[in-house]
Amino acid sequence: MGEGSMNNQQPGPDPTAADQGQVNCPERGGPPDRFAFSASPSCSPRGVRAEPGHRVSGRAYARWLALDWRERRLLLGLMVGLPMIAATLRVFGVFRTQRWLERLSHNAAVRDLDPDALRSAERLAELAEIAGRRGPISVTCLRQALMVYWLLRRRGFAPELKIGMRSQDGVMDGHAWVELGGVALNQPNLSHVAFDGKRGTQ
Numbered sequence: 001m002g003e004g005s006m007n008n009q010q011p012g013p014d015p016t017a018a019d020q021g022q023v024n025c026p027e028r029g030g031p032p033d034r035f036a037f038s039a040s041p042s043c044s045p046r047g048v049r050a051e052p053g054h055r056v057s058g059r060a061y062a063r064w065l066a067l068d069w070r071e072r073r074l075l076l077g078l079m080v081g082l083p084m085i086a087a088t089l090r091v092f093g094v095f096r097t098q099r100w101l102e103r104l105s106h107n108a109a110v111r112d113l114d115p116d117a118l119r120s121a122e123r124l125a126e127l128a129e130i131a132g133r134r135g136p137i138s139v140t141c142l143r144q145a146l147m148v149y150w151l152l153r154r155r156g157f158a159p160e161l162k163i164g165m166r167s168q169d170g171v172m173d174g175h176a177w178v179e180l181g182g183v184a185l186n187q188p189n190l191s192h193v194a195f196d197g198k199r200g201t202q
Contacts, residue, residue: 078128082135083136126186128148159180165195174192
């Protein structure tokens, strides 16, 4: 997941920026006085926007064929749902969008989390990353996290949406992810600290 950034000389992070959906990479024209969420995985690790994948390479087609029909259906659903999440976020902001998604998934915390369920949740996050990078539009980590959060709640689990920051080489950047049972899903190198002060687990 690539990183959007904010110059240290700029004013500090505006706490309302997340609620206003200011989550784009800097190359997407975000205002300089807003911190920008990392565009993972819609941007490369160098902050360069990845192509949305309108051209299907032979290797990508082979990976598609390697998926079973359930994962293909889920991936297609994610590609359709992520633009809807992005549009809702743009209009209503993070917290109102999250509350709306929670109302649409009222059966949270009714299932026990076992290893198989955790692996399935990890795979969901991986597919959301692929859909965010290869779908009709590229979407940032926040959009992906909200989608994963909603789908896990619909499955009867109690995920946590995390939004955090980190400082690296004097530069601050933000990131969003989902945790389930204390595990940060599809975050092998997470080093951001959530706004609640807890460092994301891997």
